[in-house]
Amino acid sequence: MAFVASERLHLGAEAEVWAGTWMGQHAVRKLRRPRKWRHPDLDLRLGHRRMMSESRLLIRLKRRGLNVPAVWDLDPQSGRMILERMPGLPLIEILRKSEHPQEFINTTLRNTGALIRRLHREAITHGDLSTNNILVDENAEVSLIDFGLAAIDYEIERFGIDLHVIDEILGASHPDHTDAIEVLLEGYASEEERLGEAPEQSGGAVPTAEQVLKRLEEVRSRVRYHG
Ligand SMILES: Nc1ncnc2c1ncn2[C@@H]1O[C@H](COP(=O)(O)OP(=O)(O)O)[C@@H](O)[C@H]1O
Numbered sequence: 001m002a003f004v005a006s007e008r009l010h011l012g013a014e015a016e017v018w019a020g021t022w023m024g025q026h027a028v029r030k031l032r033r034p035r036k037w038r039h040p041d042l043d044l045r046l047g048h049r050r051m052m053s054e055s056r057l058l059i060r061l062k063r064r065g066l067n068v069p070a071v072w073d074l075d076p077q078s079g080r081m082i083l084e085r086m087p088g089l090p091l092i093e094i095l096r097k098s099e100h101p102q103e104f105i106n107t108t109l110r111n112t113g114a115l116i117r118r119l120h121r122e123a124i125t126h127g128d129l130s131t132n133n134i135l136v137d138e139n140a141e142v143s144l145i146d147f148g149l150a151a152i153d154y155e156i157e158r159f160g161i162d163l164h165v166i167d168e169i170l171g172a173s174h175p176d177h178t179d180a181i182e183v184l185l186e187g188y189a190s191e192e193e194r195l196g197e198a199p200e201q202s203g204g205a206v207p208t209a210e211q212v213l214k215r216l217e218e219v220r221s222r223v224r225y226h227g
């Protein structure tokens, strides 16, 4: 792999991510880290499967024109993946800083909602929609990363849960932006209006934006009720 590393971006429990270049282009190398407490054979199989699934979904989404990293190289045996480096900062940092005008924040949130709807229209749920996995560039263009827990889905519940994850995170960690989730959901709904009815996917019809938003409401009240 002709990857030239420059700086480490992230060291987490599951992965280590380096920025650098690959064939002269801005790239990242995502290295899966072995989990010591898991049996090595099981760990290898799980990690292998997850990386295969992540790259397969990324390739599919990139082909459909979504703003996600291209997969440039893959070595599941050693747990290494070379991805296009997406520009910008994680949404979590954009919301923490006070330097951005409200208009920029709102455009960012609307674009985020729209991109999540485009993802859902492909019958794919992300599985980990935290403000760390959403990158924002200087034009408020948004990209999604980290598809290790993403899946092909047709059940409304899992789409609703996807929105509920970002709902909870925006509510809990970004109290300065009280209506952030509303702006995001507005972007989610208007993307469907803009694009029209979602085309049928190989597994059938995907839930409509309206159905998913209704389910989000149900998930919210379930959570409120059960604490
Ligand atoms: N394609 C990418 N472009 C830019 N930054 C990335 C990219 N992939 C990962 N990163 C950076 O590395 C961090 C961790 O990567 P991620 O895929 O989210 O791994 P994890 O599963 O450990 O959360 C991200 O939050 C982001 O800051």
Ligand SMILES: [Mg+2]
Pocket (backbone or CB within 6 Å): 132, 133, 146
């Ligand atoms: Mg992540």
